[in-house]
Amino acid sequence: MQLHLLTHYPPSNLNRDDTGRPKTALVGDATRLRVSSQSQKRAWRTSETFAVDLAGCLGRRTRQLGKEVFKTLCAGGVSDKLAREWAKDIAKQFGKLKSDKKPVNDSDLEIEQLAHLSPEEWEATFALAQALIARKEGPTEAELRLLTQPRRAVDIAMFGRMLADSPEFNMEAAVQVAHAITVHRAAVEDDFFSAVDDLNRNDTTGAGHIGERGYGAGLFYLYIAINRELLRHNLGGDEALAERALAALVQAVTRVSPTGMQNSFASRAYAGYVLAEKGDQQPRSLSQAFLKPVHDQGEGMFTQAVTALETRCANFDAVYGACAQARYTLNVETPTGTLAELIRFVAE
Structure with a gap:
């Protein structure tokens, strides 16, 4: 199972580097904003969606x-x-x-x-x-x-675990998550801010605090590869639990945002586009579609990104043969598809 998602985030700082600025990556000779896989998995694993839908089946x-x-x-x-x-x-x-x-x-x-x-x-x-x-x-x-x-821990079954001193109890991850990157060239900008001391009534010119933080905005591409057979194996062959796990995962990846600086930016977002693929073929990312940064040429950046993604998918099929046995698309722009049907396609 493979998931390809496009999600737009307004000005935000979803995932910081060691200096407190948004993480970036150089892709196709252009700087992009980046959200690490660890940040995303943490947000999903600790989300209300996982807590409610997988109660009693999560590790610590x-x-x-x-x-x-x-x-x-x-x-x-x-x-x-x-x-x-x-x-x-x-x-x-x-x-x-x-x-x-x-x-x-x-x-x-x-x-x-x-x-x-x-x-x-x-x-x-x-x-x-x-x-x-x-x-x-x-x-x-x-x-x-x-x-x-582990046979009941969905998060360990999905994302694996490594115990250096007891490798026989390690678990291979059934869900592989790429770093999300913007499909276009993006820059980290600086927000200078100040705060007034409410009790300092005599000072009308100064500030009680001044500061600076980095932020960026963009349309992000995220790729996820899921080994369904390995997930079921990691869960002790429990097919019903595997279906619950996949349903919760789809809910989380489409609707749960990384938690970085949400109080400052309220950068909550739902995925605008999802392409789900299933089959026994070797998985492959479609990130190559965005080596050339997307530019808004009149029809809108989102539409162009969807076109680039679907064109690259069709081109892979033309060169390598069908790279999936079945596909399902959700697109809020058209609108096409529903979350309920996407969950059904992935989970069942």
Whole structure:
């Protein structure tokens, strides 16, 4: 399954670089605005859509597991010393612990790298903590084997996980997400702003605060490749859960925006165009359609971008043979297609 999306964002700073400015990329000798795949996946994974539609089937990504176990043990009456020892034994099953010689705020209980725990692993971890509280004895080696192959965590099944110290419990991502780029040349601009101190009534000329932030606007192309068979395998062969997962994913990618600086820019947007393809062929992005930046030549940039995308798709078919067995198109400009039908096409 492949998804090709065009989404317009007004002035915004959806995904910042290390200087706080919107990320960019040089494509076809032209600078484009860029939104990283990590930013997009984070927005989808933590969205209300996922929380509601996939309740009970999402993992937790954290370095704080040891601290949470420690709090649980202490609340159950275990001494500070034993609770810390047992919490470390449990947390280090999911990754190497920080080796702080002088720990601050229980930092010695933190895992060095983010660990993505499945619902089964999270439940087993705190069931073990309750068992330790009840019997007042430490965990056995067998009880500490908390890592499993996730079978109920949709986000892990989709986007994978990597455990450096326990590679046998890694999971290959069934959903591959490209960095979104503008289909046209784009520049990062600067917004100078000031704020008035409401209580400083005597100063009518100055400002209580001044600042500057970067922003940009554009029509973004996003490409997603989904290995449906791998997704179903990652979910333990549960076809119904795989369909729920795909339905939630389509809802999220078409309607959920990256969260960067939303309070400052309110850059919420729905996808204006989606081309969905399914088949057993080798997947391929259509980003090549935008090596030459799109220019508004009278019919509108959005329409030209759609034409460039569909022309490139037809050209690939002409050269390589049919690159998909079935396709479905949603276009808000015409309008063509519906979200409900798009979900049905992708999920079933």
